[in-house]
Amino acid sequence: MAETVPVRCPACRRDHLYAPQIYPCACGAPLAPPMLRGASPQPITHRTWTDDWVTVRCQECARQDQWPQPELGCPCGTVLRIPVRPVSAAVPTPPASSGPGSLLRPAHIPFPRTATVPRPSFRPVTIRTARDAVTAAARYLTWLGFSDVVQPEVSPSSGIDLRGPGLVAQVDPSTHPATLRDVECLWLNGLNTSAASVFFSLAGYAEDARARADRLGIPLFVMDLTGSPQPVNAPADELISTGV
Known part of the structure; x- marks a missing residue:
């Protein structure tokens, strides 16, 4: 599972728990940007397409690729950019098990427990344009x-x-x-x-x-x-x- 980090909105001081989205690497391994613990989130006041991507290295195949910069939308209306560990500072982890159930499905918006009709997992579309x-x-x-x-x-x-x-x-x-x-x-x-x-x-x-x-x-x-x-x-x- 993706690591969860505490995030405090600097605008309203509300506390959140944030887990980045998980996507499959080209090799098939589940991959998420590594969070930089202790770093303060930054409100997004200006957005550019080129600056909203981060480099992430797969711990399975060592492939480096561009992934969406993790962000969190606070209920107060502020959109926060969540800091990510640079590739040079990433800490390798042991290879994941190749047994049944070892690959994680992409994270999705959970359906609330108050809902009466279950939905399948939402499959997002990466936004570039x-x-x-x-x-x-x-x-x-x-x-x-x-x-x-x-x-x-x-x-x-x-x-x-x-x-x-x-x-x-x-x-x-x-x-x-x-x-x-x-x-x-x-x-x-x-x-x-x-x-x-x-x-x-x-x-x-x-x-x-x-x-x-x-x-x-x-x-x-x-x-x-x-x-x-x-x-x-x-x-x-x-x-x-x-x-x-």
Whole structure:
């Protein structure tokens, strides 16, 4: 299993336990970036595609490759970059057993115990481009139970990136937190079409945007580059718990 490290959000001082995503190396061994214990997480205020990847070395085959920088979305809306041990400082571990059950399945968002209908594991889509972010959000909405989630052939001026029966969703892949206006426009689109509204953002949300979403009942999610959305408000938690 991936090592778990304590993380304290510098913005709201909330404590979290964080375990990085596990992915298979090219050799088939489960691999996760090694956490740098004792290092302080850094809020992400500016995001670039090239800076959000880290070099990780496989302990089985010694292969080095680029992996998404571990990130954590705090419920306060802050997105934190979790420090990783440099490859030069990585400590080798004994080879993993090759017996049955020795390979770990990729980590996924656990389905809450309050839920009544179990889901299969969510399979994320690694985000490298803005289109990848929309694809990851569409896959997640389908996992939640929405049907026929599609991206409009022509991007409307409203900013709606995904639609489905009874659903409108916006995906903000920019390097700036989503604004109050973004949330209100999404809500109005949902109101006009009698559809549920869901928002995904890579850079989190402005404080007033999150407060308005809470009052309007709009689920807010943040996504890291692994393509695994995390809920940041109560409506998002409820959507995960109950599904569609």
